[in-house]
Amino acid sequence: MPWSREDMAARAARELKDGFYVNLGIGIPTLVANYIAPGMKVVLQSENGMLGIGPFPYEGEEDPDLINAGKETVSELASSAYFSSADSFAMIRGGHIDMAVLGAMEVSENGDLANWMVPGKMVKGMGGAMDLVAGVKRVVVVMEHTSKNGEPKFKPHCELPLTGTNVVDMVITDLAVFSRASRKDPFKLTEIAPGTTAGEIRSKTPAHYLG
């Protein structure tokens, strides 16, 4: 049985370490916050200028001046800090954020990421994705193994316009986990979802990886 969105988020959460400053993308990456191990201190950063994102506010306590990068209302913690967009991206670009979890349309075998644009479709913009992959120390991608049409998403080369080149350290899909020790190393298949076989993953993964 393939991993659910929740399973994938929980798997990504296991990459967190105590004291990490982390940026979570929109979609499945956002769910990672629900799986931070009890007792572990992780500070969530939001591109729009906040460190220490708290939970969704209680009903009636929503504050239009307090939102995350997905424009959802959030709350603040005793330890929260606010800052400008330029400061926010100084943190991101300057290598001060330990880890980012992002979604993807395609990842290539050398760690290129495509997650912002499909030619011919209306492009909404890259937002902060290019800055995140350029500056965050470790980038974990969470995505379905294949597209809605069954096309593989982990490929020899990305066909879609890139978000960054050689920027992905780990790929978590609904079928498998691929990781690599450094950005000079190839990806290795390290985990397989229950009910899936290495052969099935091979057949759905045109990217080169170490088995």
Add this chain to the structure above:
Amino acid sequence: MTSSSKVYPDAERALSGILRDGITLCCGGFGLCGVPDKLIAALHASGVRDLTVVSNNAGTDDAGLGLLLKSRQIRKMISSYVGENKEFERQYLAGELELEFNPQGTLAERVRAGGAGIYAFFTKTGAGTLVAEGKETRVVNGETYIMETGIVADVSLVKAWKGDTEGNLVYRKTARNFNPNMATAGSITVAEVEELVEPGALHPDAIHTPGIYVHRIINGSPYHKKIEKRTVRKRMEGSDAVVS
């Protein structure tokens, strides 16, 4: 009010004499948060056209910069994300609107640099992507950097929480976002605030934007702030899970 006062009675008068067709405008805000709505409404009413607007987002169909898009006053947008606006999409696909996408951090830094007198800088962001096309690159220690230029504007519009009559500004929570950066990039910066106070009411150590950057200021109250995506948790759950 002395002749050198920065205080204007309303948004319309705060923009008088500084608007011309074809000018470049920097505008603070992220989504619908911290957007100078009163000044945008006055800009809308002024009828000024062919604007180039530098703003992270383009508002929604009926809020923020969406107003100026609807009335076709914007010729070009420089933004990082414009996903929430159908009219934007229609004008763009019809070729009526020019659009330059910048990575969000590059946009913030271009504005910061422009306001700080930095002509250009080199950044890793966007190297090897469409964003790098046509731009000068440098390879330093094996990493590729692309050159991005600073942005300055004829007029910057910002929204703050509190401001004093000298133009010192304090923002509130994530409504700060691009506002302090945009404030530095305008030849003339106009601020709207929820509360306009006398000098001394804001602690000098707590000022986010020093008044030197702010040329005109209005009290824009009352405000009816909008929420783009209302997300809440039930009080009964008792969960302290951190959900962003």
